[in-house]
Amino acid sequence: MSSEKKKRGGPAIPKRLLLTIIALVLLIIIDVIKDPSFLHIGYVNGGLNGPLIDVIRDSAPFLMIAVGMTLVISTSGIDLSVGASMAVAGAVAMQFMHNTNGTGLGSALLAIVLALGVCALIGAWNGLLVSGLGLQPFITTLIMMLAGRGIAKTITSGENTSAVNSAFSWIDTGYVLGIPFAFILATLIVLAVAALMRKTALGMMIESVGVNPEASRMGGLKPKRVIFSVYLISAILAGMAGVFTTGNVMRVTPSQTGLSYEMDAVLAVVIGGTSLLGGKFSLSGAYLGAMIISLLEKTIVWLGISNAATPAFKAIIVIAICVLQSNFFTNALKKMRSKKQSKAAMTAAREGAAA
Amino acid sequence: MAETKPIVDMEGITITFPGVKALDGVSFKMYPGEVHSLMGENGAGKSTLIKALTGVYTIDDGSIKVGGVEQRFAGTGDAERAGISTVYQEVNLATNLSIGENLMLGHEKRNKLGIDWKASHEVAHEALEQVGLGYLDTHALLSSISIAMQQLVAIARASVVKAKVLILDEPTSSLDENEVQRLFDIIRKLKSEGVAILFVSHFLDQVYEISDRMTVLRNGKFVGEYLVKDTPREQTISLMIGKSMESLSDLEGGVKQTLDEYKNHKPVLEVTQIGRRGEIQPVDLTIRPGEILGFAGLLGSGRTELARLLFGADKPDTGTYKLEGNTLTVSSPYIALKNGVAYSTEDRRDEGILSELSVRENMILALQAIRGWAHPISRKEQEEICATYIKALSIKTPSTETPIKSLSGGNQQKVLLARWLATSPKVLILDEPTRGIDIGAKSEIQETIVQLARQGKAIVFISSELSEVVRISSRVLILKDRKKVAEVENTPDFTQGNIVKIIAQGGVNENVK
């Protein structure tokens, strides 16, 4: 009985996770067919290396924004400003280390705190406008998506600022026990967010507000605070994503850093099985979704396709998944099936009559 | 009249929603030049049948013929082209456009350069004149006129689209007596022009005044078709609810014994002059533990608005609020719940259930809200709460993890009741807790409410069914036109009729001018 209960409870998510894992494996197989060295894992300077290791290291920023976006979308909102927030975070951190010539660990930590702090302000701004004033999420965050880059440019005075700080760089490029530290840290952050969602009641409250804010309010929840919190969390996580990406090259390019990451985030959410209409969310789905994006990016490079074409692939995947999930598609499928069945029944009947 | 061919001929209509058969093999016929009423209690399938006829829902089984031609409606546009026009209870016109634009939408007069606005407004003006609204400026925004007028504009639109069948779904619920008479004049005029009119109203007197024939539905099934003039009202009512008149009067006055017990208690909730501009004029009320205070009044009388003020869903403009002697500012549902006031909303779908969430989550939501997000209710405690209430309220659900949307209306309502009870409220406000659920579940819920009162809860009970209010309330607060007009003890000789009289007179002792 109890096992049956569980099955009834949530069959959708495990099945979807399975599909996601299959997609991951398929992508790897494609890469291996192109060049078997994709699976090669080496060990140099205290760390593993190889294409697959690159994939998990590079997944760090995707993991951050995917988790943030999942929460925002769960409240039936959207945060288009994550890419711009990454640029702002990168600009703050780089400009700070550049200006202070800070090369030590303390300087790196201060840079991160500053970057995340500024992103928290961005998130609070978005959250206030959406929850307090009731503006539409897409327009509010679209403004920030474009103005955010202006802010990043203003911080760096329009330059591409570089800095030298081995500790900051180590966050993205370092290793612990041979595994990229970026991946470990990102995973830990995702686990922390998951704990925040599922070990407290915040996760349920977010889902509840996403399903129906007015009914949630009548149930005693405070939808405004819940909505505010998701934009705050999303922006802070985007800031962390900015730290990862700029840590890799130790340079911020205000017009390029984090560009089109909002699409990656939406893609991860869609792959992860959270409905774009809000409601129930799956962080494990988002986690795998982020992995797929990282692998997809690598695959595109591996297959020798131009970088500039990447957004097209992502867009096609988003469109394909949305189409497959739509009522129109499932209805058409049902109709086809029932037609087949009725045809089969008719032939069976005819055969029966003939006999 | 009956000898002519039917304009609408629906046979064996079946519509299934996930888990419910909303319509089960229903037949329905309408003839040109008649007013036909569709009768049935809430949840009988009236609106589903209308939506099948207007192309909003596609039918799962059966056939629809309009003017003898078999139709398969894929959308509202198809139905309109077949000559079926609908005026819904909530006006469904574009309030952002002008009166004339609304009348002509999709039927604008055109010349070589596209829409000829002058000609279009002329036609619109003529259509308005036909319904006696010729004085309206067709260029004025629709939102600038009252809802009642908008309703008449919607009817005028039917003449623009040259409807053969006009469906009026609760058209009178927001009209006053003069407006109702005006509407009836228009209906008679259209009828004389050969239009078939489907009239749906929960005002029995209006049905008897205007209709020729009626079809009665009960629980999604066809009960019968009757000539109005040959069917006494009592018979119609018993056809609708499936019980004889004798058993009806048995039910009435069945409870009523909580009356004496509460009198010794101190009031738990006292409000004075609580009101909100545009929604409810200042009201005084007191409620004691163990008492059921019924709110009686018609749609739009302000009963829900008053309940929302008591719960903090809307902020009152005036008045003081005292709970167990302490003055409070109840500015949000959270504060109300925290202090022991719970409110089960009238609109279960939009303001009650969280459709995608599980029965368990729906049940613990309010309790969790009170405790705050940082103090989660342990899984074990959640399971205990669920087990307790599933048993106590005999909720039928496959498991606690089933999404609430797949439960029947009655069970959804019980889950919501459990949600409020889990917060151990001192005052429980129930707004239409029995609406749209089947009779069995209805009496169960009524019984539960009485029991809760016996356990010492103060209950506010709101229902549009006056018989229900009289059946279980200890006191009745009567509202009319967003104003409290009377408050009466529900003594054994007090009946529905008394309430009706009070509403009609606008008070108990007031002398009518």
Next chain:
Amino acid sequence: MSAATVSATRHTKKKFSLPVSKIPAVVAIGVFILMFLYGQFAYGKFFRLGTVSTLLNDNAYLFIMAVGMTIPILTGGIDLSVGAVVALSSVVGGSLAVAGVPWYLCALIMVLVGSVFGLLSGTLIRYFDMQPFIATLATMYLGQGLAGMISTDPIQLLDGNAGGLRNFNYTFTLYDGRKANDLDVSVALLIAIVVVIFAYWVMHRTRSGRTIYAMGAPSKQSADLMGLPTGRSLQLIYLLSGTFSGIASVVYVAGVGKAQNVMGQGWELNAITCAVIGGTIITGGSGYVLGTVVGTLVYTTMNLIITRDGRVPSTWMTIITGIVLLLFVVIQRLIIVGAERRTRTATLASAQTVDPSAAQTDVSAGAGAGTGTGANSGTGTSRPGAAQATQRE
């Protein structure tokens, strides 16, 4: 209730009064004039034919895009793909022209690229229930990606056939003033004028246009329940905005004489800003093509002033645009909230004016005149309601 309403409506009929929905556009005209006066006063050389000509000719593409953006916004939708369509269309047209395809054919193909993208967005929204901002976000990245696939280098349109595309920038001098103070009209501007007239005609003189307005009504199911062809109109909306972006691409490419895959980035924000300044409500239902034209004038004049001023760093431009857009959206929001409050008060007024004697005679009379419009004035989502009308499964 009728007495009061009757006299009110009669009154408005006699007296000319400005419809509420047109006020923002009129205000925008005022702002435009003030800005011009300020420009003249602060920097000089504003009231010159040359200045006006440049302003109009150089921004012809923006007029076209902003008008295109107005249409989806009227229904509460949005088209985020307009900038990407400009990029893709320019790269397609540019490479074809360089490859020797006749320039007029290139221009036609550039417009069609926009149409195809519009059709795609419309289909995703109509049949696959995607929210407009998600669907057009996807087509935006699709456009950017495809443009990047074709070419990441700027394609210069020099002489010969490729230069032919620049014909759209050909300028007629209508009045030859002194010191380069000419009144010039470019082909691009003429195209923009034709587009504006066409858009105005579609929105105000065709049934499809009226359906689009009706779809923006506060109650989103209304248009459906009135039997209007909403599905087809959804498709038309995005077809129009896509096609207009294609035309804008032709005009812009002709002006700058090159095509590039990074062209048009962020233009969606500019187009939205122009529409919103011109009085189009971002949540739909109210707005005018001509209002957007005025909005674009205000926006471009603002840019002109900022450029003339020279003290504002160029990195601030998007921030300023963002702030202006936000300001307008917030004002709209406050106006709407205020209007809801007024309706609430008005309801009470009408309830109180009911003649009490009317309701004495019959049971049924008790319904009263109150209507309960305010009952659901909370933050309410429209999702459950909207789903109910259209989809059953």
